[in-house]
Amino acid sequence: MKKFLLILAILAAIIFVIFALTGRQGQPTSDSGKITIITTLFPLFDMARDIGGSDVQVTLMLPPGVEAHAFEPTPSDIVKINTADIFVYTGKFMEPWVEDILKGVTNKNLIIVDSSAGISINEQTGDQIDPHIWLDFDNAKMMAENIEQALAKKSPNNIDYYALQLQNYSSELDSLDNQYKTELTNCKTNQIIYGGHYAFGYLARRYDLKYSALQGVSPDAEPTAQDLVRLVEEIKISDIKYIFYEELASPKLAQTIARETGAKLLLLNAAHNITRDQLAAGVSFFDLMRANLDNLKIGLECQTK
Numbered sequence: 247m248k249k250f251l252l253i254l255a256i257l258a259a260i261i262f263v264i265f266a267l268t269g270r271q272g273q274p275t276s277d278s279g280k281i282t283i284i285t286t287l288f289p290l291f292d293m294a295r296d297i298g299g300s301d302v303q304v305t306l307m308l309p310p311g312v313e314a315h316a317f318e319p320t321p322s323d324i325v326k327i328n329t330a331d332i333f334v335y336t337g338k339f340m341e342p343w344v345e346d347i348l349k350g351v352t353n354k355n356l357i358i359v360d361s362s363a364g365i366s367i368n369e370q371t372g373d374q375i376d377p378h379i380w381l382d383f384d385n386a387k388m389m390a391e392n393i394e395q396a397l398a399k400k401s402p403n404n405i406d407y408y409a410l411q412l413q414n415y416s417s418e419l420d421s422l423d424n425q426y427k428t429e430l431t432n433c434k435t436n437q438i439i440y441g442g443h444y445a446f447g448y449l450a451r452r453y454d455l456k457y458s459a460l461q462g463v464s465p466d467a468e469p470t471a472q473d474l475v476r477l478v479e480e481i482k483i484s485d486i487k488y489i490f491y492e493e494l495a496s497p498k499l500a501q502t503i504a505r506e507t508g509a510k511l512l513l514l515n516a517a518h519n520i521t522r523d524q525l526a527a528g529v530s531f532f533d534l535m536r537a538n539l540d541n542l543k544i545g546l547e548c549q550t551k
Contacts, residue, residue, distance in 0.1 A: 278303070281400055283332045286341050287314055288519050289380040290334045290361055292531040293390045297411040298397055301404060305330075310525050313494045314340075314518035315443070319347055328353045332396050336389075337362030340377035359396045361389040374444075374463040378516055380531075382448035383423040387416045422535055426453055429539060434547035437484055438514070439477065441500025442492030445516040455546075460499055469499065481507045488545035490514035494521075512541040 280303045285291040291306040298304065307323055308314060327333045328351055335341045337360055348358065365385050367375060379385040394412040398405040430436075436455045440446060443461040450457035460469045460477055481489065486509055491500035493515040504511050517534045542548070 281332065281397065282330045283334060284327050284330045285333075286335045286344075287380075287517075289386065289517055289531050290336065290389070290393070293386075293393050293415065294332075294334060296415050296530075297390060297394050297408055299407070299411055301401065301407070302397070306519075306525075308519045310520060310522035311494060312519060319343060324350060327351060327356070330356060331400055332357045332359060332393075334359040334361055334393055334396070336379070337365075337367070337377060339367065339375050340379075357396045357400055359392055361392045363392055364388050376444060376447045376463055378445045378448060381446060381516065382452050383419045383426075384452075385448065386531075387419050390415050390419075418532060422532060422539075423452075425536075426539055429543055429550075430455070430546065430548060432549045433543070435484065435486065436546060437486060438542075438545070439481055439486050439489040439503075439509075440492070440514060441477075441489050441497065441503050441511075442495060442514075445492065446514065460503070474499075474503065477503060478506045481509055487547065488512050490541070490545060492516060494519055512545045514538055514541060514545075 281298060281301055283294045283298065283302055283304045284307060285294055285304060286307050288306060288308070291304055294302060295304045305326065307319065307326070308317055324347055327347070330353075333356060335344050335358075338345060339362075351358075362379055365379055365388050367377070367379060380389060390412055394408050397408045401408075430453050438446065438450060438455055438457045440457065440459040442459060444459040444463045446457055446459070449455070458477060458480060460473060480486075481503065486507070488511070489500055489503055489507075489509045490512050491497040491514070493513065497511065500511055503509070515534045515538055517531055520529055520534075543550075
């Protein structure tokens with residue numbers, strides 16, 4: 247895989263040089279003088295467009311509706327990175343292909359942002375590291391700050407504007423965090439049963455919830471029959487009324503567990519990506535997280551104060 251990605255990066259670099267020599271390189275997202283930003287995942291896209299405001303034009307590499315863990319960049323994606331002003335990714339654990347791809351980048355003015363810089367990535371399941379760092383809202387604030395710093399470096403004259411935008415974004419994250427803390431404290435159960443891949447470890451730990459997922463960190467990790475039996479028994483013993491399923495992935499396994507236990511299904515969205523309709527409607531990271539809170543309150547049978 248690494249060799250393939252390196253070849254892909256070299257091919258993209260050749261294409262980029264050809265475009266430059268023929269005068270057709272341009273900017274992938276903007277011809278209006280705005281700062282062009284390429285992001286890998288939706289939370290980063292949302293942060294960049296909020297903090298950059300009218301100064302930026304942001305492109306999400308993931309096509310709408312595509313599951314993030316299954317994504318592989320194409321030569322055209324690498325050309326887009328090469329012609330952008332800023333490239334933002336989550337970190338080496340979420341996008342292991344980035345390091346090889348960046349070896350083929352020839353744009354010396356490109357600002358590369360590892361949004362996980364400064365974050366302690368210590369949530370693990372088995373031998374795997376959980377890369378879903380944005381689901382702890384303190385981590386999300388640090389990710390947003392890393393993006394703001396890149397914008398300030400690219401356009402120093404607008405540093406005060408980006409600082410204010412970051413402050414507003416961080417304040418909304420604080421408000422959301424307080425809402426979660428308040429509304430998830432008076433619940434019949436604190437146990438999340440997730441019929442998908444392991445994504446909510448950070449969120450569960452932050453709000454003192456128990457969390458069991460059917461699959462490992464990667465959605466490609468197929469659960470065994472024993473995994474299914476274990477989860478079904480756990481639901482029956484704990485008298486769980488609701489189980490959660492993930493976005494942009496088949497809910498068949500969650501549906502199987504629901505049939506076996508009589509539990510009802512609720513969506514819990516890790517926000518890797520959004521659908522085409524959601525993108526067109528301007529859905530934000532906060533919209534997804536508030537919808538999650540609504541479903542958590544139903545699934546954990548929380549009392550409204």
